[in-house]
Amino acid sequence: MKQEKNKASMIWLLGLLGVLAIAPLARAQQQQPADFDAWAEGVAVERMRAEPTGSTFRQYLPPAEQQLLDRQLTPNTPAYRAERIAVARTNLQQLERFERARLTPQQRSSAAVIEWSLRGAIEAEPFADYEFVFNQFRGLHVNLVNFLSQAHPIRNAQDIDNYLARLGQVADRMDSGIARAKDAAGRGFLMPRFITEASLGQFERFLADVPARNVLVVSLEQRAARLSTVTPEARAQAVAAAEKIVAESIIPAFRRAQALLQEQLPRSGMDAGLWRLPGGDKAYAYELRRNTTTDYLPEQIHRLGLAEVARIEGQMDTLLRRLGYRDGSVKDRYEKLEADLQPKGEGDPRPALLARFDTLLRDAEQRARLLFDITPKAPLVVRREPLFTEKTAAAHYSSPAKDGSLPGIFWAPLPGPGYRIADMRTLAYHEGVPGHHFQIALQQETTSLPRYRRDGVFAGGSAFAEGWALYAEQLAAESGWYEEKVGEPAADKGPDIAGRLGQLSAELFRARRLVVDTGLHAMKWTRQQAIDYGIPAHEVDRYVVNPGQACAYKIGQLHILALRGKAQQALGERFSLKAFHSLLLQTGNVPLAVLSQVVDEWVARQAKT
Incomplete structure (x- = not known):
């Protein structure tokens, strides 16, 4: 010793x-x-x-x-x-x-x-x-x-x-x-x-x-x-x-x-x-700055969350009605849908759920070719979260080892007895393809970046990384990935409305986070208030000990969407979605102000060509 x-x-x-x-x-x-x-x-x-x-x-x-x-x-x-x-x-x-x-x-x-x-x-x-x-x-x-x-x-x-x-x-x-x-x-x-x-x-x-x-x-x-x-x-x-x-x-x-x-x-x-x-109050202001990489005040973030919740719930209401779920709140109806989707039959369903995650990841890799010029060389696998932390863990991604000894890993907590079925697709897109795996593994593999940026020696905050992963969820929906089901028999290849609801539910979850995180830390909400608002207890507990981080997702996603819209408007027909994605992914994890500068400089160069 x-x-x-x-x-x-x-x-x-x-x-x-x-x-x-x-x-x-x-x-x-x-x-x-x-x-x-x-x-x-x-x-x-x-x-x-x-x-x-x-x-x-x-x-x-x-x-x-x-x-x-x-x-x-x-x-x-x-x-x-x-x-x-x-x-x-x-x-x-x-x-x-x-x-x-x-x-x-x-x-x-x-x-x-x-x-x-x-x-x-x-x-x-x-x-x-x-x-x-x-x-x-x-x-x-x-x-x-x-x-x-x-x-x-x-x-x-x-x-x-x-x-x-x-x-x-x-x-x-x-x-x-x-x-x-x-x-x-x-x-x-x-x-x-x-x-x-x-x-x-x-x-x-x-x-x-x-x-x-x-x-x-x-x-x-x-x-x-x-x-x-x-x-x-x-x-x-x-x-x-x-x-x-x-x-x-x-x-x-x-x-x-x-x-x-x-x-x-x-x-x-x-x-x-x-x-x-x-x-x-000063500690929370610091945590919001570090996690969102912005100077937004708690009140601003709270109002933004409320507006996003209302918008997304309106979209979910329409789809739930299409599936026959007409009575009760959006939250109650979505929970009824999840209950109806739970695995049937005897035995432990978790091996089948992990296999389904793998199927979804392999399918996403094929679909991503239409949206990306570059994809990671490092492989991606899904593994169940270890028992020690499974009851309190959130799904997460760990980066591949540079020497190839470890792949990128999507860690899926499956404590049971109930499982999140409708949002399995969007969870795979967020943690895997084209979400965190694309963002983190490609950062590691981008030789045009200095080594210290490839390897993330200097933290860039959560907003870009989590914003990209939430953007990836929306990108899948925008690109028609839910127009057909994945891994189902040929006779059941219609639109995946439940999966699309799962994507919206995941986005609603991130919007509610804006409301709940600021509610807990700035507006004296109780833990029960946060749970009643639609956030699971273990997630509320995560925000209690990791203040501000839950706000990074939506803030980052909306910023990326705004940058994309700005670039599209400035470049018109010269705008390339694949090139935009390559630019962001090869910039690596940076504060949002730095990302804005990078995109502005790119737009200026493209406008001259």
Whole structure:
């Protein structure tokens, strides 16, 4: 353990020396656009050296150095956070020395993304207490388990050894998190009671099995079994070592965190929004800025959501009547449709549902050829969300590994007993094709982008990424994909009205999010009010601990649609939808203001041709 900490310290020293070495270069050659690329890459390398977990996702550094980082977990101490803020301030000062007008258009976009990311890191620091350490959605315990069991690569014997080294650091990271949670609670920052209860449920599930059946052991055992280069004896030794670490180190640490939450539970209340906390209005304003990449006020977003809800419900009413659902509210009638679509017969329906998702993805890949000039080389698969997080998880996408060891993955939670059937198509389009898989995998594969933008080293916010995925849902509907059913017998190939309702329901869901997220955090809505408005309880709980993020989808989608309309109007017959899509996808994830600038410059170039 001491050796691992010494290695981590060496990584820190190298990273900080790298920042100091960059500064004179930026001062000496601040007028040279070529120097910007070297500076930006240096900042990205330093960041990856300081964030081993993120570096593993991206495999960013030379092999020998990456191997060292792949044995580390990113620190989570106050000292670490303070050092990262100091580095961000230094980087921002260096960036300001570059004259933007002298940079190329690509460099200007990169500079804007880097600046946005650095300022966000600095602006976030006063609001660190609002990110509850052990929340049920993206808490430390969730992130550690998911990263190790799903994302840490197991490609060879060295990866297995790295995995065991990281397992040995989990308890230390959990204890750092416990200390932070205790400190925040002492200043009045407690999670709502229902969030604490949801997190305690996760701890109970994690601790329920014997160490040999713990997800961290089983994941290693299953993935190592696929390696022909590792002997059965070596695999057995590694699994036994993992079981020992889990039993002697990780489970006790998880019990300590569980005990903390159990102690805090009687002191927690039922108020849901950030308004309940000191400075909550400022924290929420920050979260909206970071997630939507705009300066919209909560009241503006709330009104926009109400208008979108009314518009979409009108469309759904018409289609529900076509299917014979005439009585009751749109919400009640759609729920009746979903009840009627539930799997029939005995046995577990989930394998068939996963197979249907796969069919939908393969069909979408064929249809997308008419709308896109470029498609990802990386494959896409669908997998069921692990049991540890299935009850609280939302469907999501994880990006492919650059070395091909992992495909793009659409993670589908199927906890049951009821299942979302009508919106299976639009969910596949959102998480997969042409949604997140196209956007994220193509960003990784676009060689015209600097490597740090391909790999998302500098955050661009949620608005473009989630806006694109919601745009992809609407694009499928606009393009007639619901004019026929998919995977049905030849005799039943008519219009997929239920699927189209599922698409509208998904869009309505995102519009309701605008109303509910702002309602919870700015207008003192209760959790029950949000549920009564049409949002499932587990989704409401997600917004409670991840404020503002639910607003990114609709804001981003509407912005992309506005940019498309503006470009169509300016270019007329010269407008190419395929070219527009290529432009957006090859720009990568950027704040919406940067995206607007990129599109405006593209329109100006097209107008001259």
